Amino acid sequence: MIKIRYFGFLKEILNLEEEEIKWSKGNSQELLTFLRTRSSFWAESLSEENIFRLVINKKVIYETTPISSGDEIAILPPVTGG
Amino acid sequence: MFWVKIQEAPFDAELPNLDQKIQENNCGALVSFKGIVRGYDEKDPLDYLYLEHFPEVTEQEIERILQRAQGHWGIRSAIVIHRVGRLNIGENIVLVMVSASHRKAAFEASQFIMDYLKTEAPFWKKEFFQNGNSRWVEAKQSDIEQKKRWALS
Numbered sequence: 132m133i134k135i136r137y138f139g140f141l142k143e144i145l146n147l148e149e150e151e152i153k154w155s156k157g158n159s160q161e162l163l164t165f166l167r168t169r170s171s172f173w174a175e176s177l178s179e180e181n182i183f184r185l186v187i188n189k190k191v192i193y194e195t196t197p198i199s200s201g202d203e204i205a206i207l208p209p210v211t212g213g
Numbered sequence: 214m215f216w217v218k219i220q221e222a223p224f225d226a227e228l229p230n231l232d233q234k235i236q237e238n239n240c241g242a243l244v245s246f247k248g249i250v251r252g253y254d255e256k257d258p259l260d261y262l263y264l265e266h267f268p269e270v271t272e273q274e275i276e277r278i279l280q281r282a283q284g285h286w287g288i289r290s291a292i293v294i295h296r297v298g299r300l301n302i303g304e305n306i307v308l309v310m311v312s313a314s315h316r317k318a319a320f321e322a323s324q325f326i327m328d329y330l331k332t333e334a335p336f337w338k339k340e341f342f343q344n345g346n347s348r349w350v351e352a353k354q355s356d357i358e359q360k361k362r363w364a365l366s
Contacts (some may be wrong), residue, residue, distance in 0.1 A: 138267060139337030140349035161318050164232075183352075191335075205267065209352035210334025212264070212295060213248060213307055213327060 133198060135166075136205040144176050154202075159185050160195045162204065183209045214290045217272050221298040224308055230339045231310060240312040248307040250300050257342045262306070264297040267335040267345060271295075272333070277330040285365050286318040291326065297335065329361045330347045332354035 142148050155167070160211070167174040170192050186205035188203040198204060216234070218224075224231075226285050236243060279291045280347075290311040298304055309326050313319040338350040 138335070139265060145347070186267070186270055186335075189273075191270060191274060205270070206268070207335055208337065208349075210332065210335055211338045211350040211352055212266070212334050213331035213356075 132200060133162075134203045135162075136203065138205060139208040139211075141176065141181065141206060141208045145173075154198065154200055156193050156197075156199070157205070158197050159187070159192060162198055163206075177206070181208055185205045215276060215283075216277070216280060216290075217275045217293045218264055219268070219271055219297055220294065221296060223305060223350050224294045224296070225333045226293075228308075228334060231292055231308075235292055235310050235312045239244070239314060241314050242316040243307040243310065243312045244319040244323040245311075246309045246323050247305050248327075250306050251302050251346075254300045257344060257346070259302055259306050260341045260343045261302065262300045262343050263341065264295050264306075265337045265339070266295075271335050274334045275330065278326055278333060281297060281329075281365060282322040282325055285325075286322040288299045288318055288322045293326065294329070295329070295334070297336070302363060324364075325363050328356070328363065332360045333357045334357075 132151050134149060134151050136149045137147055154175055163177060167177050184207050186207060187196055187198060188200055221359050254258055275293050282288055284289065288311050290312045294308040307330065309323050311319045311323040311326065313322065339347060341347045342352055
């Protein structure tokens with residue numbers, strides 16, 4: 132199992148703060164591909180321009196990274212601080 | 214030395230102490246920037262802003278920005294305080310203070326830190342308008358363009 136957390140407007144449009152899914156093996160890109168196949172709504176919500184970065188176990192990743200069972204993933208939409 | 218704080222409370226009362234804290238030996242320049250909540254964006258009058266962040270990760274990302282600034286400009290110290298939660302019009306939202314030996318480094322590093330805070334640190338703003346509508350603020354292309362001027366090695 133892995134835990135996925137959503138932030139900002141993604142949390143709101145998906146109406147989902149976090150979820151747990153079964154996961155045996157794969158990388159961050161494969162996780163996004165999997166989530167996008169859920170429906171056209173998910174594909175649109177998690178389009179490339181709606182995703183700024185992924186975070187694995189509270190570390191921001193800057194390139195495709197393996198994800199293992201037990202990991203906590205966060206999906207961050209484009210940021211708007213300052 | 215870096216200090217990074219994310220907090221709901223105002224930071225105004227802390228300013229005199231922070232001034233003291235950041236002025237180290239041989240610091241010839243101190244630049245301080247405060248960001249304030251504007252009363253309107255485009256045409257609708259704003260009621261208040263709400264800011265969400267990602268605890269722990271936000272602090273790490275800001276530290277990373279400060280380390281890059283230190284690597285490039287050799288700044289001596291930096292303080293970043295960013296507020297989250299509900300913020301009313303006219304309230305301070307962000308504080309950046311940078312000390313360096315000379316003014317050029319302090320000015321440039323503080324601009325760099327602000328440009329990167331806006332485009333790299335995990336904060337998300339939601340606007341609540343006086344007419345009852347609300348919307349998540351979209352990332353601005355102009356902020357992304359601003360960031361591109363810093364082609365740091």
